[in-house]
Amino acid sequence: KKSVAEFKFCEGIMKELWKKQHNSIAYPFYNPVDPVALEIPDYFKIIKKPMDMSEIQRKLNHNEYNNSNEFEADIRLMFNNCYKFNPPNSPVYDCGKQLEAVFDDKWSQ
Numbered sequence: 001k002k003s004v005a006e007f008k009f010c011e012g013i014m015k016e017l018w019k020k021q022h023n024s025i026a027y028p029f030y031n032p033v034d035p036v037a038l039e040i041p042d043y044f045k046i047i048k049k050p051m052d053m054s055e056i057q058r059k060l061n062h063n064e065y066n067n068s069n070e071f072e073a074d075i076r077l078m079f080n081n082c083y084k085f086n087p088p089n090s091p092v093y094d095c096g097k098q099l100e101a102v103f104d105d106k107w108s109q
């Protein structure tokens with residue numbers, strides 16, 4: 001059951017992830033992966049369900065999450081896409097691990 005409190009909790013987490021102080025680890029997640037701009041034409045062959053912070057924010061703003069579990073699922077999808085595509089310990093993979101740690105800290109509060 002979706003509650004106002006759940007919604008506000010999710011909003012607060014997105015507010016944290018968008019903070020300028022996290023820019024150096026959040027930048028790969030701000031917008032949809034652009035395979036042309038990034039010169040990774042095989043991205044959509046590997047990643048079947050793209051997800052990013054802008055889309056998560058849009059879904060939140062348009063009441064498209066029925067509960068916080070659906071919100072968390074998109075957050076985890078975004079990070080797992082990153083770990084699937086980017087080699088372990090590569091710069092963007094490490095950004096994902098660091099930003100997911102920020103998320104986990106807030107999510108568990």
Ligand SMILES: Cc1ccc(Nc2c(-c3ccc(O)cc3)nc3c(C)cccn23)cc1
Pocket residue numbers: 027028029033038039040081082083085086092
């Ligand atoms: C050749 C190459 C290798 C790795 C990347 N990764 C990457 C990604 C990315 C984010 C999420 C994701 O699920 C997949 C990729 N975002 C970027 C950005 C914004 C700048 C530079 C690299 N970036 C790009 C090109």
